[in-house]
Amino acid sequence: MVKRILLTIVGLLIIIGVIAGIKVLQIRKMIDAGAQFAPPPETVTTAVVRSETWESLLTAVGSLEAVQGVTLAAELPGKVTEIRFEAGSKVRKGDVLLRQDVSSEQAQLPGAEATVELARLNLNRMRELLAQKIISPAELDSAVANHQQALAAADNIRASMAKKTIRAPFSGRLGIRQVNLGQILREGDAIVSLQALDPIFVNFLLPQQQLGQLRVGMLVRLTTDALPGQELRGAITAISPEIDAATRNIRIQATVANADEQLRPGMFASVAVELPGQLQGLVIPATAVLYAPYSDSVFVVEEQADEKSGQKGLLLRQQFVRLGAKRGDFVAVTSGLGEGDTLVSTGVFKLRNGQSVVVDNTLAPEFQLAPKPENN
Structure with a gap:
């Protein structure tokens, strides 16, 4: 009986050992297959880093304001x-x-004018009597004061009539x-609004670090969705002497001709200040940049040999860059790239360093310096 139990246990151990060996072999095969597995290359679109010359502009969003604007109101009931x-x-x-209605003032005015006339006659009489030394100078002074008070009362009635x-x-x-x-x-009580529309002011804010570039008289360009396809021109007429302590921005005011009165107070507009000189440097599509808090980067497409197979292919190299001004679909690069480098232009958020890729630009978007909504 004992011998039978021992044989049964030994048989079970042998079966378990065989199963474990089989599983170990299967896991090792899976590990080897995973190590040898190469994901298929990602299809990407590319753009070439090129040098361009841009106009030197400072852009902002502004608000239009009348040169003179007031709500007329009643001065008197x-x-x-x-x-x-x-x-x-x-x-x-x-x-x-x-x-x-000035009927009440019109009724009071004749009496006030009669009082003025009586005071005038009395004043003349007092002057004659003073010349004859019949009255004292104090009595003449009293007559002069009475005359001035009568004139003031009449003028007050006329002023009330004028204010109405x-x-x-x-x-x-x-x-x-x-x-x-x-x-x-x-x-x-408000009566009606009155606005002087030609010319018209446009007020906008710019960061304090750009204050040294601004001068009164600089030309500005103005565009608004109320006038699609039109670009208006004006000039800076005032620069605020103080910086906003909350935003560290400076308030700028430009004046724009508005003969057709198409611009109205309260509209918002896009403003571009023309700076002297031009900007020249390397530019890339803005969609080629992987934005991150620590640093912005791009993926450079390079031809390299695979370490395992030795075959040449296109691989990605993540390159950190420093960006400059932005214009339309493009952004300037101040460091990190060279002219002629090939970059992934779209979909960079799903890529990684060292990934293999194939290039297909058949569906690549057309990047423009002045894109319009219909281009999207």
Whole structure:
């Protein structure tokens, strides 16, 4: 009985040993196959590093603002008796836009003028009496003061009447009317917006490190999606004397002609400041760059011999670069590459250093310095 049990145990051990040996052989074959496995080469598009000359520009996004703009409002309370403008019309400086009820002032003015006349006659009489030494100089001084007070009272009534006639303070275009005939206006109630549109300001911000390149009178280019295909020109007219402490940007103001009044206050626009001289250097497609916090890099395509097979093929070498200005689909490279180097131009996020590749540029995008939405 014992002998039978021992034989059974020995048989089981032999079977287990055979199975383990088979598994070890299988695992070793898999390891050897994995070591010898070479992934198929990745298909990539390429671009050649080339030297170009660019215009020297500083670009920013700006906001348009009227050279003169104000919302006209009532200075004194009163009822609207006449509206003499149409919404959206052009007006000249001094044109009457609105009148308020001045019947109360008109009723008070004759009495005030009569008081002025009486004070004037009394003053003349006092001067004659003083010349005859009948009255004292103090009585003449009192008559002079009474006359001046009467004049001031009459002028105050006339000033109130003038303030109730709203005139255009400058030439420009009116906005939407905000009052109606017969409406009782309170002091400060808005009447209509008035904007001088030709010329027009464009305000924009630039980093403080670019302050040394800016000068009043430099030309600027202006484009906006409200005027597709058009490029307007102006010039820098003011540079703020202070830097924004929060953003470290400097505020710039340029003036642009707007004879057709196609530009309106509140629009945003793309602004490019023309700097003297030109930029010359190496440029590559912006999509060829693998952006990373520690450093930006590109993948250079080089022909190398495979270490195992000895056959020549195209391999990738990751190269760290320092970038410069960007223009359209391109970015300048200040260090790390040489003219004529071949780079992977798209899909760099899925590549790795030393990877084998094949080049197929049949579907390569066309990179442009001034791309448009329809090119995408």
